[in-house]
Amino acid sequence: MRSLFSHLQLHANTIKNPTWRAILLWLLPGFFLIIFFYQPLIAIFKLIFSPAFGFSWSNLNWNRVWQPLGFTFAQATLSTLLTLIICLPSAYLFSHFIFPGQKLLRLVTSLPFILPTVVAAAGFNALLGPRGWINLGLMGLFGLEEAPVQFLNTFAAILIAHVFYNTAIIIRIVGSAWANQNNRLVQAAQVLGAKPSQAFREITLPLLSPAILAASLLVFLFDFTSFGVVLMLGGPGFSTLEVEIYTQAFHLLNLPLAGLLSLIQLTCTLTLTILYNRVSETRSNPVMPQAQKTILRKPKTLTHRLWITALVLMLLMLMTAPLAALTIRSLVKLEPERGERSTIQTGFTLQYYQELFINRRGSLFYVPPVEAVHNSLIYAGLTILISLTLGLLITYALKQRTAINRWIDPLLMLPLGASAVTLGLGFIIVFNTPPWNSPDFPLLIPIAHSLIALPFVVRSLLPALRSIPQSLRQAAAALGASPLRVFREVDLPILMRALLVSVVFAFTISLGEFGASSFISTPDNPTIPIAIYRYISKPGALNYGQALAMSTMLMLICAAGIWLIEKIRLPGEEVF
Amino acid sequence: MLRVNDVHKTYEESPLLEGVSFIINPDETVCLLGPSGSGKSTLLRIIAGLEQAESGAILWDEKDLHSIPAYQRNFGLMFQDYALFPHRTVAQNVAFGLRMQKLPTAEVQARTNQALETIDMLNLSRRRVTDLSGGEQQRVALARALAPNPRLLMLDEPLGALDRALREQLSRELRRILHSTHIPAIYVTHDQDEAFAIADRLLILHNGHIIQSGTPEEIYNHPNSLWVARFFGLGNLLEGSVTSHNPLTIQTPLGPFQVACQSDPPPLGKKLTLLLRPSDARICTPEQNLPNTISGIVQDAVFQGESYHLRISCHAGVELFLNVAHNIAVSSQLNLHFPPKTILCLA
Numbered sequence: 001m002r003s004l005f006s007h008l009q010l011h012a013n014t015i016k017n018p019t020w021r022a023i024l025l026w027l028l029p030g031f032f033l034i035i036f037f038y039q040p041l042i043a044i045f046k047l048i049f050s051p052a053f054g055f056s057w058s059n060l061n062w063n064r065v066w067q068p069l070g071f072t073f074a075q076a077t078l079s080t081l082l083t084l085i086i087c088l089p090s091a092y093l094f095s096h097f098i099f100p101g102q103k104l105l106r107l108v109t110s111l112p113f114i115l116p117t118v119v120a121a122a123g124f125n126a127l128l129g130p131r132g133w134i135n136l137g138l139m140g141l142f143g144l145e146e147a148p149v150q151f152l153n154t155f156a157a158i159l160i161a162h163v164f165y166n167t168a169i170i171i172r173i174v175g176s177a178w179a180n181q182n183n184r185l186v187q188a189a190q191v192l193g194a195k196p197s198q199a200f201r202e203i204t205l206p207l208l209s210p211a212i213l214a215a216s217l218l219v220f221l222f223d224f225t226s227f228g229v230v231l232m233l234g235g236p237g238f239s240t241l242e243v244e245i246y247t248q249a250f251h252l253l254n255l256p257l258a259g260l261l262s263l264i265q266l267t268c269t270l271t272l273t274i275l276y277n278r279v280s281e282t283r284s285n286p287v288m289p290q291a292q293k294t295i296l297r298k299p300k301t302l303t304h305r306l307w308i309t310a311l312v313l314m315l316l317m318l319m320t321a322p323l324a325a326l327t328i329r330s331l332v333k334l335e336p337e338r339g340e341r342s343t344i345q346t347g348f349t350l351q352y353y354q355e356l357f358i359n360r361r362g363s364l365f366y367v368p369p370v371e372a373v374h375n376s377l378i379y380a381g382l383t384i385l386i387s388l389t390l391g392l393l394i395t396y397a398l399k400q401r402t403a404i405n406r407w408i409d410p411l412l413m414l415p416l417g418a419s420a421v422t423l424g425l426g427f428i429i430v431f432n433t434p435p436w437n438s439p440d441f442p443l444l445i446p447i448a449h450s451l452i453a454l455p456f457v458v459r460s461l462l463p464a465l466r467s468i469p470q471s472l473r474q475a476a477a478a479l480g481a482s483p484l485r486v487f488r489e490v491d492l493p494i495l496m497r498a499l500l501v502s503v504v505f506a507f508t509i510s511l512g513e514f515g516a517s518s519f520i521s522t523p524d525n526p527t528i529p530i531a532i533y534r535y536i537s538k539p540g541a542l543n544y545g546q547a548l549a550m551s552t553m554l555m556l557i558c559a560a561g562i563w564l565i566e567k568i569r570l571p572g573e574e575v576f
Numbered sequence: 577m578l579r580v581n582d583v584h585k586t587y588e589e590s591p592l593l594e595g596v597s598f599i600i601n602p603d604e605t606v607c608l609l610g611p612s613g614s615g616k617s618t619l620l621r622i623i624a625g626l627e628q629a630e631s632g633a634i635l636w637d638e639k640d641l642h643s644i645p646a647y648q649r650n651f652g653l654m655f656q657d658y659a660l661f662p663h664r665t666v667a668q669n670v671a672f673g674l675r676m677q678k679l680p681t682a683e684v685q686a687r688t689n690q691a692l693e694t695i696d697m698l699n700l701s702r703r704r705v706t707d708l709s710g711g712e713q714q715r716v717a718l719a720r721a722l723a724p725n726p727r728l729l730m731l732d733e734p735l736g737a738l739d740r741a742l743r744e745q746l747s748r749e750l751r752r753i754l755h756s757t758h759i760p761a762i763y764v765t766h767d768q769d770e771a772f773a774i775a776d777r778l779l780i781l782h783n784g785h786i787i788q789s790g791t792p793e794e795i796y797n798h799p800n801s802l803w804v805a806r807f808f809g810l811g812n813l814l815e816g817s818v819t820s821h822n823p824l825t826i827q828t829p830l831g832p833f834q835v836a837c838q839s840d841p842p843p844l845g846k847k848l849t850l851l852l853r854p855s856d857a858r859i860c861t862p863e864q865n866l867p868n869t870i871s872g873i874v875q876d877a878v879f880q881g882e883s884y885h886l887r888i889s890c891h892a893g894v895e896l897f898l899n900v901a902h903n904i905a906v907s908s909q910l911n912l913h914f915p916p917k918t919i920l921c922l923a
Contacts, residue, residue: 190645
């Protein structure tokens with residue numbers, strides 16, 4: 001990858017006209033986007049507008065559209081509000097106080113950001129599901145026959161999982177804006193006669209509102225496109241646009257309706273993305289000279305300590321309970337295996353992990369589950385390769401000072417707004433002939449994953465690249481370095497951290513991707529999340545245990561990933 | 577009248593203020609002067625009610641302000657970085673304090689305009705404060721602090737962020753405004769020129785104490801310690817010890833110096849430091865046979881407009897600085913005389 005990139009970069013640098021340089025750099029990414037993003041998108045359009053598919057507007061049951069659309073908006077609004085209520089105090093906590101375990105809690109709250117939805121769903125399942133700790137515990141305690149707590153397949157499950165997911169976004173975006181707010185402003189207001197509540201209303205809140213708005217929009221966008229959580233925790237009773245697209249396409253085989261829903265979904269997410277970008281651009285409030293950062297302090301009064309303790313405990317509960325439940329449940333045998341009767345040896349077991357390597361008769365995929373791990377790792381590696389090559393080319397193209405970037409930029413924006421399920425739908429419509437659909441052609445999944453990871457890669461690389469002053473390259477060139485040499489000696493070392501962050505993002509996104517994979521993975525070539533999804537809903541303690549074991553492994557990989565990102569990212573850099 | 581009484585404060589576990597006491601009289605502009613890190617800003621913040629002292633009291637008209645929060649003290653505070661509200665216009669910034677007093681809109685408007693007029697910025701009232709230059713921001717911050725008509729105005733290094741020419745111009749303007757409003761003011765600075773230009777009275781803060789208080793003239797003419805003389809850069813400092821009382825004579829590396837008699841002369845053998853001001857030196861000849869004469873060689877002469885600043889090397893490796901009216905060639909030998917009345921003994 002690097003050599004290909006260097007090659008193009010070398011050529012690009014020898015071209016003096018920035019427009020031609022941009023065009024050359026855009027060539028490969030543009031080609032890729034046309035084939036793998038715009039072609040599927042157009043195919044979805046065709047589903048609706050071409051008579052060949054027999055779609056007719058007059059026969060359309062609009063209820064099938066309005067219901068999921070309404071529900072999607074309703075749940076996203078409620079989830080966002082709930083997240084704000086819980087996380088704004090947390091943002092204040094993180095930006096103003098020092099307390100024991102702060103670093104760890106910060107890491108723990110960041111984990112969900114790259115945690116695959118299937119893992120989160122498995123975690124909540126292991127905690128509150130019919131075979132989870134709480135239900136099994138209560139059943140054992142009171143001798144109940146049925147699970148007393150109904151959590152799965154409820155609206156509350158969706159909301160709580162969404163809060164779990166988006167806590168990090170609010171804490172990071174609002175928290176860093178809050179920490180960067182000049183605390184003298186509030187003091188100036190107080191000296192001018194403003195009560196603390198007035199100072200908050202007149203100064204703190206207005207200055208914070210762009211950050212709150214940006215964070216809310218991003219959370220809303222993620223809730224709006226939520227697929228795995230709704231599918232696995234909401235059950236058949238609740239259908240967001242994403243889930244409805246999947247259901248229509250897979251279970252009801254109504255492709256045109258799925259296509260229509262996809263287009264509606266795309267319009268909504270694109271609008272939200274554009275809004276978010278607008279707000280983020282204006283977000284950086286003009287900095288006054290010698291702005292003084294808020295200094296983190298230790299809580300002094302008893303009320304403060306109580307508040308902080310309560311908040312920390314709540315966050316810890318929300319963040320770690322499902323994940324801890326998942327990990328421990330994957331190591332403990334609590335239920336009888338199918339065919340066994342009631343009395344069983346409960347206790348520590350590695351059986352669920354060992355079973356991953358065994359190809360049982362009647363297994364769901366006719367291959368040992370560990371094969372899914374193998375597949376996922378290969379896909380993730382390919383995703384890194386593809387998304388980083390394209391990401392680097394796009395970043396360098398975007399950096400050129402030329403008018404054509406103004407035309408291409410929005411075209412690049414579109415994939416950012418597309419949901420994984422839409423992408424998956426487009427893929428199965430377009431790439432359903434050889435060689436694409438052949439089992440020997442394993443590139444479709446990593447290509448889909450690359451499209452999903454690309455925005456993150458570009459967002460990590462672009463600020464790093466822009467931070468390199470042109471004079472540095474000119475200095476190197478004046479000292480006799482060739483363009484390739486300049487790239488290797490100046491750009492590459494400075495970009496290294498951002499590249500590593502991109503690698504981790506691409507890797508974890510690919511490992512955990514569920515929406516697109518659920519469309520395009522084949523039964524005998526599952527990825528880890530697909531395997532987890534299939535296992536967890538099947539009867540039998542062994543299937544359940546194996547789903548949890550795989551989820552635990554995936555969670556550990558992601559935890560290592562976020563830890564690595566925190567380690568290598570420069571202080572102050574944010575990914576949103 | 578503000579009374580600061582025995583205020584103690586520690587910062588990061590080391591004592592910062594160790595019993596600071598002073599009063600500010602009505603209609604008085606007082607400069608609080610001290611090196612960076614001496615706790616000047618902290619003291620202002622304690623008076624403003626933004627921080628609590630560990631012990632001691634802040635009193636206004638003999639009433640303890642301990643339980644009065646910052647927003648009820650009606651003290652104006654102008655921050656070093658101005659702390660202008662970036663999401664508000666110039667006029668909105670100035671009107672803020674008036675709005676907090678829940679005054680009628682018309683009065684808020686009238687008094688805002690009046691404050692803007694004082695600083696000559698009425699025409700910029702609709703500007704965003706982020707579009708202003710440093711000097712303009714400084715004036716808006718001043719107008720904002722003055723508009724609610726505070727009982728006391730505190731200014732924390734208000735000119736610190738500006739360049740020299742602007743500072744001189746604005747310090748004159750500040751002096752005019754402070755005197756015309758008759759609001760008592762505490763002005764914090766580490767710059768003595770600024771302090772001299774603005775203050776009716778100076779307070780020198782060092783090592784957690786107010787070590788000297790007085791008018792600029794008093795402090796300039798009679799620094800009460802070696803530290804103050806050094807802080808103001810008053811002149812050449814020469815160490816020595818008392819050898820005789822009549823006349824009071826101090827033995828130094830440059831020979832004996834006779835010093836004007838003091839009411840309470842230091843004991844014999846006491847070590848102290850003499851202050852020889854650069855402009856008090858008189859050029860003389862050895863034949864005049866005057867006391868307190870020094871001879872040395874001119875090393876360097878710098879033209880400073882009204883005088884020449886000379887660097888003289890004397891024996892024993894001592895260097896002195898002098899101001900003289902006429903240029904003297906480098907390397908020439910010079911005999912100097914310091915009249916006993918001009919020499920100050922510092923402990």
